[in-house]
Amino acid sequence: MKNSAERKRLAIVGFGGRGHIYGEFARRYPEKFQLAAVAETDPDRRKDAEDNFGAKVYADYREMLSSGEKFDLVAIATQDRQHKEHALYALERGYDLLLEKPVAVTEGDCLDIYRSAERNGRKVYVCHVLRYTPFYSAIRRLIDEGVPGEIVNIHASENVGYYHQAHSYVRGPWRNSVESSPMILAKCCHDMDILRYLIGEKCVSVNSYGSLSYFRKENAPEGSTQFCSDCPRSEECIYNAQKLYTRYIWPAGYFTKGELTEQNILRDLKYSPYDRCVYRCDNDVVDHQSTVLLFEKGKTAVHTMTAFSGEIYRDIKIYGTKAEIVGVMEDNFLEVRPLGGKAYRVDVNNEASVGGHCGGDYYMMLQIWNAMNGRPCEGITYLDVSLESHLMAFCAEKSRLSGGSTQFVRLREGE
Numbered sequence: 001m002k003n004s005a006e007r008k009r010l011a012i013v014g015f016g017g018r019g020h021i022y023g024e025f026a027r028r029y030p031e032k033f034q035l036a037a038v039a040e041t042d043p044d045r046r047k048d049a050e051d052n053f054g055a056k057v058y059a060d061y062r063e064m065l066s067s068g069e070k071f072d073l074v075a076i077a078t079q080d081r082q083h084k085e086h087a088l089y090a091l092e093r094g095y096d097l098l099l100e101k102p103v104a105v106t107e108g109d110c111l112d113i114y115r116s117a118e119r120n121g122r123k124v125y126v127c128h129v130l131r132y133t134p135f136y137s138a139i140r141r142l143i144d145e146g147v148p149g150e151i152v153n154i155h156a157s158e159n160v161g162y163y164h165q166a167h168s169y170v171r172g173p174w175r176n177s178v179e180s181s182p183m184i185l186a187k188c189c190h191d192m193d194i195l196r197y198l199i200g201e202k203c204v205s206v207n208s209y210g211s212l213s214y215f216r217k218e219n220a221p222e223g224s225t226q227f228c229s230d231c232p233r234s235e236e237c238i239y240n241a242q243k244l245y246t247r248y249i250w251p252a253g254y255f256t257k258g259e260l261t262e263q264n265i266l267r268d269l270k271y272s273p274y275d276r277c278v279y280r281c282d283n284d285v286v287d288h289q290s291t292v293l294l295f296e297k298g299k300t301a302v303h304t305m306t307a308f309s310g311e312i313y314r315d316i317k318i319y320g321t322k323a324e325i326v327g328v329m330e331d332n333f334l335e336v337r338p339l340g341g342k343a344y345r346v347d348v349n350n351e352a353s354v355g356g357h358c359g360g361d362y363y364m365m366l367q368i369w370n371a372m373n374g375r376p377c378e379g380i381t382y383l384d385v386s387l388e389s390h391l392m393a394f395c396a397e398k399s400r401l402s403g404g405s406t407q408f409v410r411l412r413e414g415e
């Protein structure tokens with residue numbers, strides 16, 4: 001592929017689930033991105049990047065980022081607690097970043113990254129994929145066209161899905177807030193960002209309530225055991241690991257070696273952390289949380305996260321002075337209900353060919369590429385606004401931990 005000025009050289013730190021999606025975008029659209037290099041500690045993933053994506057590979061990210069190679073964009077796609085180290089190292093060497101959310105796991109660490117980006121004059125695109133989905137982009141356009149009039153309040157829910165909660169937030173990588181980060185940051189910083197984006201004002205204060213109410217020892221069925229593999233109650237349990245991982249295949253990618261066949265999944269699941277009884281894990285992140293947000297000019301929003309939905313979906317209700325806008329992201333359509341008028345449907349066109357998040361991954365890469373080439377783009381956000389949505393999440397967690405006290409969102413130190 002001939003190099004044109006518009007073709008951007010991409011390097012990725014961490015070639016796991018997320019890194020792979022960015023690599024896949026480059027592989028499908030080589031006129032937009034060239035996957036120039038990958039730093040990954042896992043040898044199998046390095047081999048995959050080299051053999052299947054043609055990337056130059058490194059075991060040590062520092063070697064890649066101080067090799068003197070020109071990269072137009074460095075994606076930081078390692079785990080939450082590693083972002084600070086990896087982002088700062090890349091920023092100090094003059095690279096623009098595509099930084100996975102959460103930016104970092106503490107307010108101080110987020111600020112350190114923000115200050116480093118400012119000091120080094122670098123751009124940081126945070127992977128808030130929702131704002132690039134055709135669904136939320138369509139809502140934003142309706143708002144810009146004045147369809148709902150002035151927004152007064154928003155009610156949004158993030159329905160995590162009982163099996164997704166069990167996998168990611170009870171048994172898996174985001175189960176424990178000390179090892180990863182609180183749910184409101186890990187999962188809902190996207191929603192904080194979307195509310196900020198749609199309302200278009202700064203959030204001034206937050207109150208939040210929630211707890212880990214269900215996935216606890218005291219709710220374990222009598223006679224149940226540590227691992228589902230041996231459990232005499234597993235047949236009747238909706239969280240039975242064997243049943244869940246062979247029904248919902250994608251989470252099995254976290255522990256299965258080789259192809260995701262039923263045989264391989266069951267082989268690698270047995271006595272792994274993912275085989276643990278959901279009532280007997282070392283999880284502490286919430287299974288439900290509701291947050292009330294007050295914005296600068298008096299607009300309000302309520303956001304609810306719950307584990308207890310059959311499917312994974314997000315829904316939203318926007319109440320405006322002229323119309324309501326209602327929809328479920330995964331449905332790919334919206335309903336506009338003009339006050340005193342006839343409701344109508346707005347279809348959302350999703351042509352994403354890479355990644356997930358209802359098109360968010362694909363359109364994010366596309367819009368970032370547009371932005372990098374000075375082309376018209378939608379949804380683009382930089383670290384200053386992402387910092388706001390992260391502060392909203394930190395405030396929500398502080399509020400929740402203090403029984404719902406009001407927390408004021410301060411956007412900069414000293415403000």
Ligand SMILES: NC(=O)c1ccc[n+]([C@@H]2O[C@H](COP(=O)([O-])OP(=O)(O)OC[C@H]3O[C@@H](n4cnc5c(N)ncnc54)[C@H](O)[C@@H]3O)[C@@H](O)[C@H]2O)c1
Nearest residue numbers: 014015016017018039040041042061077078079080100127
């Ligand atoms: N934007 C979104 O919607 C979204 C969705 C899911 C996850 N995430 C975030 O993306 C990040 C990555 O998540 P994931 O699911 O891809 O995780 P993952 O565990 O699949 O991938 C992380 C990769 O980093 C590698 N790694 C670890 N230490 C390294 C180092 N020092 N140098 C280089 N590579 C190293 C691991 O071997 C692994 O391959 C997390 O912060 C997660 O919260 C974002």
